[in-house]
Amino acid sequence: MTQDEVLAEFRKSGALLEGHFKLSSGRHSGHYLQCARVLMHPHRAALLAEALAERIPGDIVDSLDAVVSPAMGGIIIGHEMGRALHLDAMFLERPEGKFHLRRGFSLAPGAKVLMVEDVVTTGLSSREAIAAVGSEGGEVLAEVALVDRSNGSADLGVPFFPLIDIDFPTYAEGDVPEDLAAIPITKPGSRK
Ligand SMILES: O=P(O)(O)OC[C@H]1O[C@H](OP(=O)(O)OP(=O)(O)O)[C@H](O)[C@@H]1O
Ligand SMILES: O=C(O)c1cc(=O)[nH]c(=O)[nH]1
């Protein structure tokens, strides 16, 4: 899929939101990609995962033992990546604030993992999730995401293969433009 074809899927599904959003990192933005709206169609979720799988170099794919994704946003696309790559898909949760595996999920010592995210903005959540896989005994070989909002600047410490890049500005708390600050704020994600 081309960047335009993927963006068309986001537009068609009403996933490209405008308003005033507080992002997971605490930064503000006038734009939000609500990936859950794109992924609510199982057929579309599967197509996007297949397109993502094609981005991953073959030597990495051949080495993978499992797919892991950070809840909530990563769960559906992670599951579809598991289907596309014929691998088990697990997810990390952070009910107490720190990502870890629950629900009986575990990684064999040294298991080679593909990290799957919906969106990367600052890369903070990805880095936390990658560290959590290390604590669980695995090793992340690479990450994929539907969207890279970092302008290519997020350093995840592993090779990163996003499906599309989108350059929507984000602002630090004290640096929000007046017209954006005037719009009531919402925080769509689940980080506390
Ligand atoms: O690169 P970052 O600056 O960390 O931002 C991206 C993260 O933010 C969102 O998750 P969020 O923490 O909002 O929770 P959610 O997955 O439950 O929606 C998104 O799903 C990524 O995990
Ligand atoms: O940075 C985020 O929290 C974020 C941005 C975005 O566009 N979509 C999303 O789900 N999370």
Ligand SMILES: [Mg+2]
């Ligand atoms: Mg998330």
